[in-house]
Amino acid sequence: MKLVDIITHDNIILNLEGDNQADVIDELVDKLASNQLINDSEQFKKAIYKRENEISTAVGYGVAIPHAKSKSVNKPTIVMGRKLQGIDYGGQHTNLIFMIAAPENASNEHLSLLSKLSTFLMNEIFRAKLVLATSQDEVIKVIQEQEKQQVADKKEETGSGKYLIGITACMTGIAHTYMAAESLKDAAKSRGMKVKIQTNGSNGPENRLTAADIQNADAIVVAHDVRVDTSVLQGKQFVDVPVKKAINQADQLIEQALSYDIKENTVEKNVVEEEMQSEPEEKSGLNFYKHIMSGVSYMIPFVVVGGIFIAISFMFGINASNPESDQYNVIAAFFSQAGGDAAFALMVPILAGFIGYSIADKQGLAPAMIGGMMASIGGSGFLGGMVAGFVGGFAAKFIKKSMAKIPKSFQGLVSVLIVPLLSTLIVGVFMFFILNTPMSMLNEFLEGWLKGLTGINAAILGALLAGMMASDMGGPINKTASAFGLAMFAANIFEPSAALMVGGMVPPIGIALATSIFKNRFTIQEVEAGKASYVLGASFITEGAIPFAAADPLRIIPANIIGGAVGGAACMALDISLKAPHGGIFVIPIACNKPLLYIGCILLGSLITCFIIGFMKKPLSDKDRNNAKQMGSII
Known part of the structure; x- marks a missing residue:
């Protein structure tokens, strides 16, 4: 079924009268009822609001897609409404509203229509044409053209023998991750390539790469500012760059990735298990920026929570968390303990630990985190924690690599005892006897200088x-x-x-x-x-x-x-x-x-x-x- 089969002239309102979400929903439901596409307006409206209460159907870009399945729907239908000056819909400024109505037993059709329409509305040119359309006929024409373009794109994709896959991940997982993925997709499609990009965003990995994707790939790009698990790439050679480079230079990166000819140079599977990460890690082992950003990204939630909790504690009084003060308040004491004594105390160890983890995987976590705690206790603070992360991580990596030829029967002992024990000894001696004293003196100087600035x-x-x-x-x-x-x-x-x-x-x-x-x-x-x-x-x-x-x-x-x-x-x-x-x-x-x-x-x-x-x-x-x-x- 095509969209143009169910979005008819009678189902398009180019100038919505409503000035808010509720009025617009009423107006669109009334349109469905007047066209005899639903037989019970109240029942269908309840289904729409049930979906809105779960999560708003405002998808951004000035678009909302309210949708529901209901017994009151006579046949699958979409009604479109437009408000040029926009309304507040689910907390977002919205100009285009597409209401999807589907019978209760039309689950596949309902999801298919929603998916298809959502895909079209991600295209900014398509959205702009709908905003600028002056008649219902023009809206229908825009949708028809978009459906034809989709068919052409699919034929072009099918006809290409090249397949690009990739992974993108930025520090916060909010914007750069998805912008890099979109840039790579656009550049690949302009070459007639098929493409699949896994995005490691704030909600976790999406669009995960499968074993088949990796096996069939002709080119691989990994764009990241934090550590990503590249072991899934089965030892294949890939382009390894910061996220921003993928946003700005996607075409050049794809060209570089294609030059590796990874289908000809894939290593044997039994070798992959032992060496799959050796080459990429050697290249990125000294990438200090990436390792620091990995640590910072894990540290930030502790900073935010700790800061807000301490600020809440101070709202009860500067000394409200002190049991010996006249201002004492048990709620203030709770926020002070959770924020200052717990969250803030973990900041530096978490920073150090995940710098070590970025360098040496799990083997680097314990020594680096212990070194970070020593930095916190010893007064070298944030900067000392960063150093501890690198010392612990590289120590663990070096010891692990040095013991790679030990018989497999002893490898379990190496990973849980020898590597963490020796690397913690190294970082501990370094922090206690070498770094903490001069670094704490430097911190005291900086603190005094900054506090004196006016x-x-x-x-x-x-x-x-x-x-x-x-x-x-x-x-x-x-x-x-x-x-x-x-x-x-x-x-x-x-x-x-x-x-x-x-x-x-x-x-x-x-x-x-x-x-x-x-x-x-x-x-x-x-x-x-x-x-x-x-x-x-x-x-x-x-x-x-x-x-x-x-x-x-x-x-x-x-x-x-x-x-x-x-x-x-x-x-x-x-x-x-x-x-x-x-x-x-x-x-x-x-x-x-x-x-x-x-x-x-x-x-x-x-x-x-x-x-x-x-x-x-x-x-x-x-x-x-x-x-x-x-x-x-x-x-």
């Missing part, structure tokens, strides 16, 4: 940190600034964290403001994407700025840096601190010492970014504004 000196540091945070939006400069902020956070110095969050929030919010205030400088598609950037920026997801920076780097990136630097300078000059370095607007009320001033710093930086963009970008003609391709496929 006025112009504090402003300069704030500008530097926030400007670095805004510069490459998730790249190495951004991560370097983040690492410094986390080090200071672990030392109970919270002002740099505030400046860093300003630098991360300003770019997407500033760009969003620019798309609202200077609409004639952006395409219609960019203006729509700008609405999502408000939410992303408020949530401290800097990646919302990336599509705009990629499309116009010479204007957008300097504007981001300047706005972020001004906001960060104001933040530190005003002595604003933040005890939860992640979470955006959601943590400001409880974790910031001066929440209103802090929001003012963010708005100041965002407005500066906005007006620089508006000044530097030239107005577009109506023809250029309607060009949905200007931002590319990253939106």
Whole structure:
């Protein structure tokens, strides 16, 4: 069954009258009833709301797909509604609503229609055509063209003898992971290749590679900023790069991967079991950036939880967690213990442990984590924990490799006793006798220097940190600034964290403001994407700025840096601190010492970014504004 068979002229409303989600649902259900496609409006509406209460059917990109199966449905149907100015649907700004109605026994058809429609609506050009359509006939034509294109794409895929597979994984698993996967898919399809990319996102691996995928692959790309399990690739040679390179240079990476000719050079299976990771790990063993980001990604939840819990404790009074104080409150004591005594105490060991894990797998976890705990106890803190992670990880890796030729009957003893024992001895001696004393002295010096910063000196540091945070939006400069902020956070110095969050929030919010205030400088598609950037920026997801920076780097990136630097300078000059370095607007009320001033710093930086963009970008003609391709496929 085709979509055009069930989306008829009578099922299309180009100008919805409703101004909210409930009114729009009523309007679409009434349309189904008036066309005699359902026989009980109330029953079907209950089924729609039951699905909405489970999870909102707003899918992003200005689209919602409410759907339900019900006895009241006479035959599978889709009704489309459009509201050009948009409504709030499930907390998201939405312009296009497609309501799917299916009989109760039409499960396969229901899922097939939902899947097909969802796939079409991921295409920004298809969405733009629907938004711009002036009649029901034009909507039908757009859908027909998209279905024909899908058939053509499938024929092209089937006819190609080349198959690209890959894995993508970024530190947070929110944006870069999926952007890299999409970029690789687009580049592969432009070559007529079949493609499957596993995304290791925040919800775990999706679209998992199977043994058949790996066996049939002609090219493999692994793009990651954190450790991924490459043992599943059966020893085949693959391109190993950071996520950002896959976003920006997908075609070159595929070309490189194809040059490996992995079907001709695949090693024997019995050899794979012993050597499958040796070559990739040797190449990436000194990739300090990747190992640090692996540790930081596991550490961040402890930092966030600890910071928020301590901030909640302080809301009851500065000394409310102290049993000997008149302010004592048992709830405050609970939050203080869970946040400060537990979560914060685990930060450095977790950082060190997962740096070691990134280097040497499970063998590196125990020695590195023990070294991290010694760093925490011995006063060398965050920086000492990083060193402990590397020493423990590389010690475990070296000892494991040195004992590779021991008979297999003793390998179990090697892995559970000899490797962790010897590597822990190495890292322990190093931390206790060599590193902790000088590193703790360095930390004390840094803490004293930072605590003594006031006025112009504090402003300069704030500008530097926030400007670095805004510069490459998730790249190495951004991560370097983040690492410094986390080090200071672990030392109970919270002002740099505030400046860093300003630098991360300003770019997407500033760009969003620019798309609202200077609409004639952006395409219609960019203006729509700008609405999502408000939410992303408020949530401290800097990646919302990336599509705009990629499309116009010479204007957008300097504007981001300047706005972020001004906001960060104001933040530190005003002595604003933040005890939860992640979470955006959601943590400001409880974790910031001066929440209103802090929001003012963010708005100041965002407005500066906005007006620089508006000044530097030239107005577009109506023809250029309607060009949905200007931002590319990253939106």
